[in-house]
Amino acid sequence: MARQGSVLIVEDEEAIRDLVAFHLEAAGFQVRQASDGVDGLRLALEEPPDLLLLDLMLPGLDGVALLRALRRESRVPVIMLTARTEEADRVRGLELGADDYVGKPFSPRELVARVKAVLRRTDPPGERLAAGGVEIDLSAHRCFVDGVERELTLTEFGILRTLMERPGQVLTRELLLEKVWGFDYYGDARTVDVHMRHLREKVEAEPSRPRLIETVRGVGYRFRT
Ligand code: CA
Numbered sequence: 041m042a043r044q045g046s047v048l049i050v051e052d053e054e055a056i057r058d059l060v061a062f063h064l065e066a067a068g069f070q071v072r073q074a075s076d077g078v079d080g081l082r083l084a085l086e087e088p089p090d091l092l093l094l095d096l097m098l099p100g101l102d103g104v105a106l107l108r109a110l111r112r113e114s115r116v117p118v119i120m121l122t123a124r125t126e127e128a129d130r131v132r133g134l135e136l137g138a139d140d141y142v143g144k145p146f147s148p149r150e151l152v153a154r155v156k157a158v159l160r161r162t163d164p165p166g167e168r169l170a171a172g173g174v175e176i177d178l179s180a181h182r183c184f185v186d187g188v189e190r191e192l193t194l195t196e197f198g199i200l201r202t203l204m205e206r207p208g209q210v211l212t213r214e215l216l217l218e219k220v221w222g223f224d225y226y227g228d229a230r231t232v233d234v235h236m237r238h239l240r241e242k243v244e245a246e247p248s249r250p251r252l253i254e255t256v257r258g259v260g261y262r263f264r265t
Contacts, residue, residue: 044068045090045159050080050106051121052098056144060093063148064155077101081109088116091159093151094138095121096129104132111137117158121146169204172252172264174243176201185243195220196239199232203253203263212260236261 047069051057054075061071072089074080077098084092084106092110096103107118120141122130130141139158142151167178175184181197183190192200198220203211211219213229221231240247254262 044070044156046070046072047091047093047155048072048074048080048084048089049093050074050077050084050098050103051093051095052076053095056095056121059148060151063152067152067156069155077103077106081106084110084116085113088114090117091155092116092118093121093155094118094133096126096133097123104129104136107133107136107138117161119151119154119158169201171204171207174200174204174252176204183243190242192239192242193235195235196242199235199239200243200253203261207263208265210256210259210262216260232261 044067047064049057049060049064049071051060051073052075057073057075061073064071072083072087074083078100080092080094080098081101083089094103094107098106101109103120107120110116110118115137118133118138120130120133120138121144122133122141123144133141139161140154142154169176169178173186176182176197178201181192181194183192183197183200199216202216202219213232216232217229236253237247240250240253244250244252252264254264256262
């Protein structure tokens with residue numbers, strides 16, 4: 041079975057943990073478990089999973105506190121596991137950036153479906169950079185301009201990423217060659233200009249009057265902030 045991604049379950053009730061783990065593993069997920077909030081937060085930060093299943097009522101650090109601490113550093117998708125009586129906590133959890141919740145008792149099959157749905161929404165999981173209406177997903181190599189996907193070649197993506205990682209800085213063609221093509225590439229700096237032209241045709245509304253990527257004459261290029 042194809043690998044579906046990794047899920048961290050933070051839940052103090054062993055029976056629920058085992059049940060959820062069993063069904064997720066059967067569906068192809070790689071599963072890790074934590075039985076309290078402190079351990080869960082540590083695992084989530086040390087080796088981020090693709091998704092976190094978070095029980096709200098936990099010993100030590102409860103789910104809402106865990107989520108608040110997690111969201112300072114991580115955007116990993118979170119599904120809360122909540123009892124009916126925890127509605128106020130559920131609302132707080134969603135406000136703190138949880139992606140979904142599943143009420144207890146739940147059917148394991150429904151839970152697996154919800155996990156897949158959240159991962160599809162956030163899929164592919166990965167770090168994103170966003171500025172000036174451009175959003176790029178670093179692991180999936182996808183680029184969106186004003187929400188519309190633009191198909192970039194790996195090289196065009198590499199140029200855009202390098203610029204977006206250093207907003208407002210002027211990057212020389214030589215630096216772009218080094219970052220995008222690598223140290224060993226004996227290319228002409230004009231190679232950069234050719235790819236830049238193609239990139240602009242894809243991301244700029246008016247490629248002849250670029251709004252996002254500015255040419256700094258005699259120096260290089262800059263991503264406008
Ligand atoms: Ca609990």
